[in-house]
Amino acid sequence: MTVYLDHAATTPLRTEVLEAYARALRSVGNPSSSHRAGQSARDLVETGREQVAAALDADPVEVLLTAGGTEAVNLGIKGLYWARRAADPARRRILVPRGEHAATTESVAWLARHEAAEVQWIPLDALGRLDLAAAAAALDAHPREVALVSTVWASNEVGTVQPIRELAALAARHGVPVHVDGIGAVGQVPVAFRTSGIAALSIAGHKLGAPVSTGALILGREWSVEPLLHGGDQQRGRSGTEDAAGAVALGLAAELAARELPETAPRVAALRDRLLRGIRERVPDATLRGDPDPGGRLPGNAHITVAGADGDGLLYLLDAAGFAVSTGAACRAGVTSPSPVLMAMGLDETTARGALRMTLGGTTTTAEVDALLEVLPAVVERARAAVAASRSLG
Amino acid sequence: MARSGHVRVRTGCSSAPYAEGMRVLAAMSGGVDSAVAAARAVDAGHEVVGVHLALSRQRSSLRTGSRGCCTVEDAMDARRAATRLGIPFYVWDFSERFRDDVIEDFVAEYAAGRTPNPCMRCNERIKFAAVLERALALGFDAVATGHYASLVIGPEGERELHRAAEDAKDQSYVLGVLTAEQLAHAYFPLGSTPSKALVRAEAERRGLTVAHKPDSYDICFIPDGDTRGFLAERLGADDGPILDRTGARVGTHRGAAAFTVGQRKGLELGVPASDGRPRFVLSIHPKRNEVVVGPREALEVAELAGQRVTWTGRVPADADAGFPCDVQVRAHGDAVPARAAVRGGELVIHPVAPLGGAAPGQTAVLYAGTRVLGQCTIDRTVSAAPV
Numbered sequence: 001m002t003v004y005l006d007h008a009a010t011t012p013l014r015t016e017v018l019e020a021y022a023r024a025l026r027s028v029g030n031p032s033s034s035h036r037a038g039q040s041a042r043d044l045v046e047t048g049r050e051q052v053a054a055a056l057d058a059d060p061v062e063v064l065l066t067a068g069g070t071e072a073v074n075l076g077i078k079g080l081y082w083a084r085r086a087a088d089p090a091r092r093r094i095l096v097p098r099g100e101h102a103a104t105t106e107s108v109a110w111l112a113r114h115e116a117a118e119v120q121w122i123p124l125d126a127l128g129r130l131d132l133a134a135a136a137a138a139l140d141a142h143p144r145e146v147a148l149v150s151t152v153w154a155s156n157e158v159g160t161v162q163p164i165r166e167l168a169a170l171a172a173r174h175g176v177p178v179h180v181d182g183i184g185a186v187g188q189v190p191v192a193f194r195t196s197g198i199a200a201l202s203i204a205g206h207k208l209g210a211p212v213s214t215g216a217l218i219l220g221r222e223w224s225v226e227p228l229l230h231g232g233d234q235q236r237g238r239s240g241t242e243d244a245a246g247a248v249a250l251g252l253a254a255e256l257a258a259r260e261l262p263e264t265a266p267r268v269a270a271l272r273d274r275l276l277r278g279i280r281e282r283v284p285d286a287t288l289r290g291d292p293d294p295g296g297r298l299p300g301n302a303h304i305t306v307a308g309a310d311g312d313g314l315l316y317l318l319d320a321a322g323f324a325v326s327t328g329a330a331c332r333a334g335v336t337s338p339s340p341v342l343m344a345m346g347l348d349e350t351t352a353r354g355a356l357r358m359t360l361g362g363t364t365t366t367a368e369v370d371a372l373l374e375v376l377p378a379v380v381e382r383a384r385a386a387v388a389a390s391r392s393l394g
Numbered sequence: 395m396a397r398s399g400h401v402r403v404r405t406g407c408s409s410a411p412y413a414e415g416m417r418v419l420a421a422m423s424g425g426v427d428s429a430v431a432a433a434r435a436v437d438a439g440h441e442v443v444g445v446h447l448a449l450s451r452q453r454s455s456l457r458t459g460s461r462g463c464c465t466v467e468d469a470m471d472a473r474r475a476a477t478r479l480g481i482p483f484y485v486w487d488f489s490e491r492f493r494d495d496v497i498e499d500f501v502a503e504y505a506a507g508r509t510p511n512p513c514m515r516c517n518e519r520i521k522f523a524a525v526l527e528r529a530l531a532l533g534f535d536a537v538a539t540g541h542y543a544s545l546v547i548g549p550e551g552e553r554e555l556h557r558a559a560e561d562a563k564d565q566s567y568v569l570g571v572l573t574a575e576q577l578a579h580a581y582f583p584l585g586s587t588p589s590k591a592l593v594r595a596e597a598e599r600r601g602l603t604v605a606h607k608p609d610s611y612d613i614c615f616i617p618d619g620d621t622r623g624f625l626a627e628r629l630g631a632d633d634g635p636i637l638d639r640t641g642a643r644v645g646t647h648r649g650a651a652a653f654t655v656g657q658r659k660g661l662e663l664g665v666p667a668s669d670g671r672p673r674f675v676l677s678i679h680p681k682r683n684e685v686v687v688g689p690r691e692a693l694e695v696a697e698l699a700g701q702r703v704t705w706t707g708r709v710p711a712d713a714d715a716g717f718p719c720d721v722q723v724r725a726h727g728d729a730v731p732a733r734a735a736v737r738g739g740e741l742v743i744h745p746v747a748p749l750g751g752a753a754p755g756q757t758a759v760l761y762a763g764t765r766v767l768g769q770c771t772i773d774r775t776v777s778a779a780p781v
Contacts, residue, residue: 320443
């Protein structure tokens with residue numbers, strides 16, 4: 001039996017979501033068709049859209065359904081960039097904190113290579129929080145040249161929650177839109193689009209108990225994006241037949257997550273704290289990364305670095321012992337590079353290599369946490385021995 | 395939990411060099427050989443975990459030409475094979491070690507006018523050193539690879555490294571650098587296979603998608619095969635003289651470091667040889683940026699010697715006095731009769747007949763029949779045909 005502690009990578013499909021999804025998959029009808037079968041499919045799409053909107057405090061018209069989180073982030077960043085630059089060719093600057101997810105860093109890198117964008121990186125502090133003063137200075141220095149700001153709501157790796165409202169307020173002074181990658185945060189912390197002051201928000205279904213390849217970009221009604229995909233113009237800025245079953249699944253998952261959040265967040269946080277307490281006792285020289293204040297951290301995130309060990313070894317040993325965890329680092333085609341977030345937080349490469357991310361979810365139990373704590377000291381000892389053995393060679 | 399354990403090599407049994415029920419780390423490159431080797435380890439009842447070694451941080455996505463170990467496609471091939479075998483699979487990043495111990499060594503050797511064998515260095519320093527040590531510390535008993543070579547228990551109960559059953563595929567030469575300690579934890583499941591065709595047929599029978607994947611031949615960290623360009627980028631490529639053995643200038647080269655001893659092509663000599671015969675690179679002097687050329691017979695050596703000596707088992711009893719053996723100086727060369735002796739820490743080898751194709755930096759592997767005895771990296775040679 002596997003103890004699954006990698007909910008930030010993907011979390012189990014919820015039973016009620018699976019049932020609704022399967023039911024919807026069985027029905028025929030293109031949401032854009034005029035006949036009654038089409039109307040039924042349209043109803044599924046729009047109901048799902050409304051549920052997503054309600055869960056995130058947005059208007060249904062602001063919800064653009066996508067085929068997953070990466071598409072949403074690409075549409076949010078590239079779409080806003082193109083639209084802003086089309087309105088004023090001087091707006092070519094993109095402000096992005098260091099250590100973002102690859103969907104963001106690769107999107108802005110592509111815009112820099114092919115679309116003349118200038119990327120300005122905002123530093124992180126030692127806890128992984130973006131430097132608001134630096135963001136303010138960057139906005140104030142070239143207010144008319146900034147196309148957009150993009151950040152995660154909370155770090156997918158170290159769990160640090162970013163000061164979204166403050167950042168949005170700074171950008172609003174200059175009329176600059178903020179895109180937020182909310183993929184790791186939605187379902188973990190309250191995310192209210194309307195009051196956040198941001199222009200766009202990306203979410204992904206599979207972090208909420210919906211299937212992979214469902215997601216949405218929440219795009220404020222006062223903003224527009226140039227589309228990535230061209231075709232039948234089914235949604236504002238997004239072409240392609242809408243995935244009715246996916247909309248059903250995403251809508252239900254978002255609704256359940258929002259409804260249950262007041263109960264699940266403290267419960268998961270308590271388990272996470274039990275885990276961190278246990279780690280402090282059993283592996284006292286492991287270091288918690290990210291914001292230690294529970295208020296500034298995703299409730300399910302426990303991220304540590306283990307001096308003298310490396311993530312590959314820890315992961316292998318824990319996997320062999322029946323625990324699914326992550327090194328947290330960006331995994332490029334199976335090769336783990338030192339985490340850009342940890343590097344941006346000021347860690348050296350060797351320390352960053354000892355990273356271990358355990359992410360808890362709604363299905364995590366006390367027994368699972370205790371089972372991990374039971375094996376962890378021996379795993380750490382052996383992982384350290386492996387690094388030492390490998391290093392000792394002349 | 396991973397259990398600790400030691401290999402219990404059964405002695406006194408000439409046919410079974412491996413313990414039963416080992417925890418085996420199968421190094422899987424993504425090629426057919428290592429996939430079948432892993433499969434056989436599973437069949438033999440061992441507990442097998444597949445590991446693909448990532449040796450480069452910046453990997454290209456797709457395989458090109460005859461390459462076959464370092465791309466994302468190769469890692470995926472290895473993963474699919476592991477899945478097919480029902481074993482866990484991980485990618486381990488050894489790119490830093492590989493850069494320090496293999497690539498930089500390769501460049502430094504060329505910079506010193508020597509001819510390195512990076513595959514040998516990888517076996518010595520990465521696969522059967524860094525990876526093996528890490529594997530043992532993590533609770534494994536052995537590292538299995540797809541090399542064609544045999545381990546057998548000899549008459550005195552010692553583990554012996556021998557040539558593979560099939561001469562054409564034999565890879566014992568590149569394993570000649572391993573010590574008895576390293577061989578104690580090595581596992582070569584393909585060793586007794588009579589042909590590569592059989593391995594491919596077995597892969598096909600087992601439903602492995604890599605059954606018909608082309609073999610890899612070139613240096614894995616030079617994907618385009620342009621070794622000269624790779625070295626020029628790192629060592630520079632300043633024009634310099636090509637000299638004959640009398641010191642007369644016969645041509646101009648574009649960077650001495652990119653040459654290898656014995657090379658004939660690409661010299662672009664302006665002055666014809668007095669005897670009209672083809673000329674070969676005899677020596678390289680990167681510090682003076684000079685390349686010396688001469689006739690083929692000048693390449694033949696009467697003596698070769700090196701300092702970095704290792705043995706696959708006990709040091710031969712008559713090492714000081716000298717002992718008869720065969721010596722092989724290239725992966726695809728033949729072994730020729732020789733006498734070898736250890737003098738003051740240096741292994742000195744005298745081929746019975748003058749030997750071509752031996753250059754500093756290459757590895758001289760000693761054999762007794764099919765058995766690998768040991769090796770040294772060649773530091774110096776004595777020409778059989780002095781000027």
